[in-house]
Amino acid sequence: MKKISPFWVCAAVVLAAGLGFTQIAENEYYFTALYVILQALIMAVAWNILGGFTGYVNFGSAGFFAVGAYTSIALNKALVGLPLPLLIVAAAVICGLIGLGVGYLTLRLKGVYFAIATLAMAIVLETFVNNWSYVGGARGAYILTPESHLWFDSYIQMLFMLMLILAIGSVAISRKLNFSRLGRGLAAIRDDEVAAECAGVPTLRLKLVSTTVMGAMMGVAGAPYPFFVTYVDPLSAFNLFVAVNAIAMPMIGGTAHWVGPVIGALLVGSMQEIVKVNISSELNILIVGIMLVLFITLAPQGIVGLAQKYFRGRRR
Amino acid sequence: MSVILRVERLSKHFGGFQALQDVELHVSAGERLGLIGPNGSGKTTLINCISGALYNDAGTIAFEGADITRLPPYQRARLGVARSFQIPKPFRSMTVLENVRIPLEYAAWKRAEHRRINDEAMQVLELMGLKDRADVNAGALTQVDMRKLELARALAAKPKLLVSDEAMAGLSGAELDEILEILLALNRRGVAVIMIEHIMRAVMKFSERVAVLDAGQKIADGDPQSIIANPEVQRAYLGE
Numbered sequence: 188m189k190k191i192s193p194f195w196v197c198a199a200v201v202l203a204a205g206l207g208f209t210q211i212a213e214n215e216y217y218f219t220a221l222y223v224i225l226q227a228l229i230m231a232v233a234w235n236i237l238g239g240f241t242g243y244v245n246f247g248s249a250g251f252f253a254v255g256a257y258t259s260i261a262l263n264k265a266l267v268g269l270p271l272p273l274l275i276v277a278a279a280v281i282c283g284l285i286g287l288g289v290g291y292l293t294l295r296l297k298g299v300y301f302a303i304a305t306l307a308m309a310i311v312l313e314t315f316v317n318n319w320s321y322v323g324g325a326r327g328a329y330i331l332t333p334e335s336h337l338w339f340d341s342y343i344q345m346l347f348m349l350m351l352i353l354a355i356g357s358v359a360i361s362r363k364l365n366f367s368r369l370g371r372g373l374a375a376i377r378d379d380e381v382a383a384e385c386a387g388v389p390t391l392r393l394k395l396v397s398t399t400v401m402g403a404m405m406g407v408a409g410a411p412y413p414f415f416v417t418y419v420d421p422l423s424a425f426n427l428f429v430a431v432n433a434i435a436m437p438m439i440g441g442t443a444h445w446v447g448p449v450i451g452a453l454l455v456g457s458m459q460e461i462v463k464v465n466i467s468s469e470l471n472i473l474i475v476g477i478m479l480v481l482f483i484t485l486a487p488q489g490i491v492g493l494a495q496k497y498f499r500g501r502r503r
Numbered sequence: 504m505s506v507i508l509r510v511e512r513l514s515k516h517f518g519g520f521q522a523l524q525d526v527e528l529h530v531s532a533g534e535r536l537g538l539i540g541p542n543g544s545g546k547t548t549l550i551n552c553i554s555g556a557l558y559n560d561a562g563t564i565a566f567e568g569a570d571i572t573r574l575p576p577y578q579r580a581r582l583g584v585a586r587s588f589q590i591p592k593p594f595r596s597m598t599v600l601e602n603v604r605i606p607l608e609y610a611a612w613k614r615a616e617h618r619r620i621n622d623e624a625m626q627v628l629e630l631m632g633l634k635d636r637a638d639v640n641a642g643a644l645t646q647v648d649m650r651k652l653e654l655a656r657a658l659a660a661k662p663k664l665l666v667s668d669e670a671m672a673g674l675s676g677a678e679l680d681e682i683l684e685i686l687l688a689l690n691r692r693g694v695a696v697i698m699i700e701h702i703m704r705a706v707m708k709f710s711e712r713v714a715v716l717d718a719g720q721k722i723a724d725g726d727p728q729s730i731i732a733n734p735e736v737q738r739a740y741l742g743e
Contacts, residue, residue, distance in 0.1 A: 385554060387581050391575075
């Protein structure tokens with residue numbers, strides 16, 4: 188019999204805890220806050236696949252989140268009543284394909300040029316959505332929350348559980364990738380692309396896989412977003428703060444290991460929510476900025492890097 | 504002996520600079536070929552064309568009878584063309600063992616036993632004398648060990664032809680002998696080796712045949728003794 192790995196035991200415990208929480212929690216705000224954290228977590232994990240595993244740091248990948256959100260809006264308008272899981276799948280497919288296409292166009296660029304090209308891509312997408320009146324253009328679009336919320340007490344509880352499942356799925360994919368032959372190929376590309384190619388690694392193909400998975404995952408994070416906020420305009424979907432979070436969380440947690448973006452997202456995300464409620468919603472942007480600066484200067488390998496250094500030091 | 508690599512009328516220019524012109528070169532299976540020439544004569548450009556890092560403008564490259572002129576580097580590596588780099592390019596986030604696993608898992612995937620990748624990697628490290636460094640981070644190696652890792656990674660690709668680009672530059676006498684011994688051991692396993700080197704003592708000791716490049720053209724090709732005696736080679740190195 189195959190042994191069940193501790194990872195899946197943890198995943199099951201988290202899922203059960205989430206389900207239990209929907210039964211006991213009184214305050215709906217908790218689910219809103221947790222939804223925001225989980226959304227950031229999926230985005231951090233997605234960003235890390237291209238930015239961390241493959242080493243292609245980029246500023247535009249949050250644009251795929253917006254495309255995911257707008258895929259939902261457009262499909263929801265065209266085919267009223269389409270269930271949310273189908274919208275998510277559609278967003279994953281569309282964003283994955285855009286990721287593939289953009290990757291094909293930009294992956295010949297390196298370093299800072301690649302980062303700028305992806306930023307330009309996000310602006311192109313935003314301009315496109317701004318001028319697409321079917322989804323509201325610059326005015327934005329309203330989405331009516333569906334009546335049905337299964338056996339949950341409220342719609343937000345259902346969204347929270349959905350997001351929890353999606354988050355666990357994303358982390359599982361990222362973890363699988365990290366320890367696979369594919370993931371080792373990506374790491375070789377990150378360390379030295381020329382040497383990787385000479386060692387037989389098909390670098391272009393692997394990078395395309397990486398952008399496709401990143402795009403699809405970002406799309407998945409974005410697809411339920413319109414139902415969460417009920418009003419989306421290009422400014423909120425292509426929000427700089429959301430994009431910065433997706434970069435800051437993996438950087439703070441550590442980019443080389445799958446667990447890095449998870450730690451980063453949970454830490455920074457929950458801190459932001461606490462600060463937003465207790466102190467001020469403006470201040471939490473400052474806090475991310477300060478944390479990012481501190482980590483990049485003092486612990487460039489993130490929290491995972493610090494932990495590895497500590498344990499290696501103790502073993503000696 | 505059968506020819507495994509045949510380069511015909513190969514030319515490459517960078518803008519107005521003709522780096523290689525109509526170069527002809529062939530390597531037989533299991534042969535040890537030295538490739539020498541003054542700085543800027545086109546040695547590295549030639550092997551970049553052979554390994555696929557650069558595409559040549561004119562001419563053809565055939566490996567084991569098949570035209571590989573337009574193949575990307577990773578496919579050439581899979582066919583059995585391996586190279587080591589003049590400036591070592593280790594995968595710095597990985598251990599030495601993980602470094603060697605990459606070519607085993609990619610370039611040699613069709614020829615490797617998938618369940619025994621770690622054992623195979625350890626065998627390669629043992630041959631290179633890097634076995635006790637297997638778990639060290641590749642970025643923390645000494646210069647000699649980094650050169651050995653370069654060769655270890657090339658060997659792990661299970662090549663039929665190894666192109667060694669100045670694997671000995673900057674090493675001391677004893678270290679130099681160590682690398683030379685490794686290259687000879689590889690050759691005894693049937694791997695053809697093209698050695699690019701400035702250190703004449705090493706090239707002459709190692710090579711069965713030496714080819715000389717000067718200003719992008721091949722000016723001589725023959726056994727080491729005839730190369731030393733060749734007046735054109737002497738002129739290229741020493742001037743008039």
